[in-house]
Amino acid sequence: REVFYEISPADFFYRNKDIAGFSNPARAIYSTIRELIENSLDASELYGYPPDIYVRVTADSGLSTTENINVYTIRVGDNGSGVPARHIPSAFGQVFYGSKYKLRQSRGTFGLGGTMAILYGQITTNSPVKVISSTGDRAIHEYELMIDIQRNRPIVLKHKSYKNEDGWHGTVIEVKIEGDYPRAMPKIIEYLKQTAIVAPYANLTFVDPKGRLYRFERVTEEMPKPPTETKPHPYGSDVESIKRMIAVTPCKDMLSFMTTHFHKVGRITAEKFLAFAGISPKKRPKSLTNNDIVELVKAMKEYDGFRSPSADCLSPLGENLLKAGILKELNPEFVSVRQRSPSVYSGYPFIVEVAIAYGGGIPKTGDILLYRFANRIPLLYDEASDVSWKVVHQLINWKHYNVDVQTMPIAVFTHICSTKIPYRSVGKEFIADIPEIEREILAGLRDVARELSSYLTRRRAIEMEKKR
Amino acid sequence: REVFYEISPADFFYRNKDIAGFSNPARAIYSTIRELIENSLDASELYGYPPDIYVRVTADSGLSTTENINVYTIRVGDNGSGVPARHIPSAFGQVFYGSKYKLRQSRGTFGLGGTMAILYGQITTNSPVKVISSTGDRAIHEYELMIDIQRNRPIVLKHKSYKNEDGWHGTVIEVKIEGDYPRAMPKIIEYLKQTAIVAPYANLTFVDPKGRLYRFERVTEEMPKPPTETKPHPYGSDVESIKRMIAVTPCKDMLSFMTTHFHKVGRITAEKFLAFAGISPKKRPKSLTNNDIVELVKAMKEYDGFRSPSADCLSPLGENLLKAGILKELNPEFVSVRQRSPSVYSGYPFIVEVAIAYGGGIPKTGDILLYRFANRIPLLYDEASDVSWKVVHQLINWKHYNVDVQTMPIAVFTHICSTKIPYRSVGKEFIADIPEIEREILAGLRDVARELSSYLTRRRAIEMEKKR
Numbered sequence: 020r021e022v023f024y025e026i027s028p029a030d031f032f033y034r035n036k037d038i039a040g041f042s043n044p045a046r047a048i049y050s051t052i053r054e055l056i057e058n059s060l061d062a063s064e065l066y067g068y069p070p071d072i073y074v075r076v077t078a079d080s081g082l083s084t085t086e087n088i089n090v091y092t093i094r095v096g097d098n099g100s101g102v103p104a105r106h107i108p109s110a111f112g113q114v115f116y117g118s119k120y121k122l123r124q125s126r127g128t129f130g131l132g133g134t135m136a137i138l139y140g141q142i143t144t145n146s147p148v149k150v151i152s153s154t155g156d157r158a159i160h161e162y163e164l165m166i167d168i169q170r171n172r173p174i175v176l177k178h179k180s181y182k183n184e185d186g187w188h189g190t191v192i193e194v195k196i197e198g199d200y201p202r203a204m205p206k207i208i209e210y211l212k213q214t215a216i217v218a219p220y221a222n223l224t225f226v227d228p229k230g231r232l233y234r235f236e237r238v239t240e241e242m243p244k245p246p247t248e249t250k251p252h253p254y255g256s257d258v259e260s261i262k263r264m265i266a267v268t269p270c271k272d273m274l275s276f277m278t279t280h281f282h283k284v285g286r287i288t289a290e291k292f293l294a295f296a297g298i299s300p301k302k303r304p305k306s307l308t309n310n311d312i313v314e315l316v317k318a319m320k321e322y323d324g325f326r327s328p329s330a331d332c333l334s335p336l337g338e339n340l341l342k343a344g345i346l347k348e349l350n351p352e353f354v355s356v357r358q359r360s361p362s363v364y365s366g367y368p369f370i371v372e373v374a375i376a377y378g379g380g381i382p383k384t385g386d387i388l389l390y391r392f393a394n395r396i397p398l399l400y401d402e403a404s405d406v407s408w409k410v411v412h413q414l415i416n417w418k419h420y421n422v423d424v425q426t427m428p429i430a431v432f433t434h435i436c437s438t439k440i441p442y443r444s445v446g447k448e449f450i451a452d453i454p455e456i457e458r459e460i461l462a463g464l465r466d467v468a469r470e471l472s473s474y475l476t477r478r479r480a481i482e483m484e485k486k487r
Numbered sequence: 488r489e490v491f492y493e494i495s496p497a498d499f500f501y502r503n504k505d506i507a508g509f510s511n512p513a514r515a516i517y518s519t520i521r522e523l524i525e526n527s528l529d530a531s532e533l534y535g536y537p538p539d540i541y542v543r544v545t546a547d548s549g550l551s552t553t554e555n556i557n558v559y560t561i562r563v564g565d566n567g568s569g570v571p572a573r574h575i576p577s578a579f580g581q582v583f584y585g586s587k588y589k590l591r592q593s594r595g596t597f598g599l600g601g602t603m604a605i606l607y608g609q610i611t612t613n614s615p616v617k618v619i620s621s622t623g624d625r626a627i628h629e630y631e632l633m634i635d636i637q638r639n640r641p642i643v644l645k646h647k648s649y650k651n652e653d654g655w656h657g658t659v660i661e662v663k664i665e666g667d668y669p670r671a672m673p674k675i676i677e678y679l680k681q682t683a684i685v686a687p688y689a690n691l692t693f694v695d696p697k698g699r700l701y702r703f704e705r706v707t708e709e710m711p712k713p714p715t716e717t718k719p720h721p722y723g724s725d726v727e728s729i730k731r732m733i734a735v736t737p738c739k740d741m742l743s744f745m746t747t748h749f750h751k752v753g754r755i756t757a758e759k760f761l762a763f764a765g766i767s768p769k770k771r772p773k774s775l776t777n778n779d780i781v782e783l784v785k786a787m788k789e790y791d792g793f794r795s796p797s798a799d800c801l802s803p804l805g806e807n808l809l810k811a812g813i814l815k816e817l818n819p820e821f822v823s824v825r826q827r828s829p830s831v832y833s834g835y836p837f838i839v840e841v842a843i844a845y846g847g848g849i850p851k852t853g854d855i856l857l858y859r860f861a862n863r864i865p866l867l868y869d870e871a872s873d874v875s876w877k878v879v880h881q882l883i884n885w886k887h888y889n890v891d892v893q894t895m896p897i898a899v900f901t902h903i904c905s906t907k908i909p910y911r912s913v914g915k916e917f918i919a920d921i922p923e924i925e926r927e928i929l930a931g932l933r934d935v936a937r938e939l940s941s942y943l944t945r946r947r948a949i950e951m952e953k954k955r
């Protein structure tokens with residue numbers, strides 16, 4: 020007879036680490052570093068602190084099983100918001116625990132990444148993670164933690180607190196993992212370079228196992244406006260989300276329910292919508308039956324009178340920043356950037372920003388060099404499964420723009436920011452080809468391709484002139 | 488200040504349904520049908536019952552929000568093992584609950600698929616799922632369930648039991664979901680056709696919303712030998728798995744610990760290994776310190792005296808079955824199949840089976856038609872991210888085999904069976920390019936490509952002859 024088990028979320032990702040992006044020692048050290056850096060960047064940006072992030076990788080000698088696969092200590096420190104002491108054990112020692120389960124643009128979204136790095140370290144080296152953090156209040160807390168994987172609970176091995184003399188705020192994480200640094204190095208350095216492109220207000224310091232220092236200095240103190248939390252939009256609703264709103268609502272009638280819980284639904288819109296849905300504005304939300312809720316959700320999807328979600332809550336790169344970052348890192352002969360006006364999919368607002376660059380420091384690779392970003396995270400793997408790749412390779416006819424993909428040095432950049440990025444995997448490496456997003460990337464790339472086309476035409480004319 | 492939450496696994500997949508393969512109504516109806524069919528096939532094969540599986544999709548009228556997107560009732564019935572009554576609510580109403588968390592080849596592996604279909608149905612239609620099941624004992628149980636998503640617990644709305652007059656065993660699931668059947672139809676029919684290729688001992692009956700009957704009759708009563716559970720292999724061990732073994736072991740000394748808990752480790756191998764690892768065979772397992780465990784795991788990875796895992800526990804298709812299935816479904820002019828001898832990755836045994844087919848009923852598409860299977864599941868999406876696609880398009884030089892990919896009608900088949908398939912996503916659509924697996928697919932395809940090459944050469948020679 021079959022035996023039935025339940026397993027915890029930590030156990031699930033322990034058994035399926037490839038699904039979380041920890042498939043082998045090289046990929047694991049890359050994923051560990053990126054997950055921790057993304058946590059640090061979120062923690063600084065959300066509070067408007069220009070980020071100072073320090074990453075150090077040291078090889079533990081005497082423990083290598085082969086030449087490259089070795090135990091590495093990875094230490095990441097930031098000057099971000101810090102983690103309140105009572106949340107530190109669960110934030111790092113429990114899967115599906117975090118502060119990013121809200122409708123706000125941030126790199127983190129699953130409540131899994133940092134914990135996964137710690138889990139991977141634990142199962143490969145059996146070492147606890149050290150977390151030092153303060154929110155700037157009177158104490159700095161230092162924890163030594165492990166994860167009870169079968170119960171998905173943190174195990175606190177040590178907890179000390181110190182007086183915070185200077186009002187320091189930030190977090191330092193130190194984890195030991197089995198990794199393959201030499202193999203992962205090109206991707207790690209590339210990740211840092213690309214992060215510097217889209218976060219030029221950040222100081223990134225990286226010290227590798229040989230003691231070499233890589234420094235990406237900030238080129239501006241000016242921080243982008245922090246993203247803000249937004250309310251859900253009616254188009255993104257389903258039966259479960261409405262039920263949850265009703266369960267917690269203080270509203271006594273459907274009219275205030277609509278104007279209170281939803282984004283950009285004012286009194287007039289609410290009255291018109293409720294009339295369309297055949298629901299009395301005076302009806303008490305908690306009196307809706309299950310059938311009423313199904314009808315309400317259907318009406319929300321069909322009613323075309325709702326205003327589009329505003330993208331004011333988003334924090335795009337901006338054309339200047341993107342252009343400056345590309346010029347600084349790649350030094351091209353030509354670059355054109357375009358920020359599309361805000362759009363929406365399934366009730367989530369999003370903004371697409373694209374750029375195309377030609378010549379100068381861009382290498383000739385026989386194909387278009389594609390740089391992809393989502394909520395300011397560089398995506399370095401699985402490009403062939405990403406919506407941007409599909410647009411660049413299947414939907415744009417480059418010949419139409421006088422671009423010979425095989426002989427010209429061309430780089431394309433796409434950045435999507437949203438309150439919800441439709442990642443296709445928890446490893447956050449590629450994005451689903453949602454029709455609205457695909458349309459925006461295509462339209463944006465056509466614009467900048469047209470500019471490149473004019474530039475190439477002028478350039479050829481000038482060269483013709485010179486020859487005479 | 489940041490607010491911290493924990494969310495349940497059901498809540499996680501509710502918020503991230505694209506990650507589970509339920510990204511839009513067309514994909515959702517496909518995923519629902521495949522997850523339920525895979526559950527039914529597992530339930531029959533594990534007990535050696537020739538599967539009789541019945542799938543019916545009906546459109547609920549009057550509830551459509553657009554032309555195609557509609558509420559559909561999906562009913563899947565099988566003659567499998569059934570689910571014991573006390574486990575029915577959790578098996579279907581709880582994420583990460585199931586009977587497949589063991590080292591045995593099966594389609595199911597995550598404890599998520601069936602529950603995800605039910606969750607998706609609930610959030611789009613607010614309808615409960617109906618489950619009727621019996622293990623062949625005296626009672627047939629009928630449940631009406633919903634999922635408490637925030638707590639990841641089943642909600643039993645109704646439970647009746649009937650006398651099981653005929654000793655029936657099997658399961659019937661009826662779920663209502665919002666789907667887009669017309670758009671999904673080609674993939675659904677293709678999925679059924681490909682399932683018939685690799686499970687020719689199964690009767691599959693499908694009735695579509697228009698009442699059309701698709702019937703895939705079994706062509707043999709002969710069932711493949713059921714896969715068996717195997718013990719873990721030392722090469723697949725890590726600190727966590729060793730700790731769990733030690734926690735539950737009845738063994739009083741390390742010698743019996745090694746021979747009891749591991750696959751193919753006999754007394755002599757155990758003694759030699761323990762000597763290599765510097766651990767006394769008499770040492771009590773429960774007396775090992777954390778450091779001892781780390782050293783033990785390292786020694787297990789380094790010791791080369793362990794016998795390779797046996798693949799006796801696996802249940803491959805077999806060359807005859809694969810050939811027969813291809814001939815029946817595609818009627819090619821030429822087909823060559825090859826079953827590679829067993830191999831292993833990370834301690835998991837696996838067998839690769841490949842085939843190449845040419846001409847006859849195979850359409851000319853300007854490219855190689857790639858059919859991918861894993862543990863007898865057809866994989867229909869994301870082929871460009873799959874290890875088989877990489878081998879077919881990047882690692883094999885087809886010209887070398889006289890194959891002109893653009894003008895010849897060629898189909899390639901790959902099947903991998905293992906106690907653990909390295910899926911890259913919980914949607915089970917593509918497989919990681921694990922080096923050992925990549926090597927086996929490449930070697931297998933080279934073999935069959937060579938046979939096709941000889942065939943094409945002979946064929947051309949014959950045509951030359953005829954011209955004279």
Ligand SMILES: Nc1ncnc2c1ncn2[C@@H]1O[C@H](COP(=O)(O)OP(=O)(O)OP(=O)(O)O)[C@@H](O)[C@H]1O
Nearest residue numbers: 058062110117118127128129130131132133134190
């Ligand atoms: N360096 C840091 N500074 C401040 N808070 C942090 C830091 N690192 C982690 N946290 C907190 O711990 C929580 C859990 O982090 P974790 O990386 O596991 O998940 P996440 O960032 O929420 O989502 P994701 O899985 O997408 O990364 C975060 O939500 C955040 O509140």
Ligand SMILES: Nc1ncnc2c1ncn2[C@@H]1O[C@H](COP(=O)(O)OP(=O)(O)OP(=O)(O)O)[C@@H](O)[C@H]1O
Nearest residue numbers: 526530578585586595596597598599600601602658
């Ligand atoms: N038709 C069925 N007959 C017998 N048992 C079933 C059937 N459907 C589901 N089950 C039981 O319910 C459990 C949970 O099913 P579910 O599809 O959610 O997960 P799974 O099949 O274990 O893994 P996966 O997520 O990979 O499909 C199964 O492990 C199995 O024990």
Ligand SMILES: [Mg+2]
Nearest residue numbers: 058127132133
């Ligand atoms: Mg994170």
Ligand SMILES: [Mg+2]
Nearest residue numbers: 526595600601
């Ligand atoms: Mg299943």
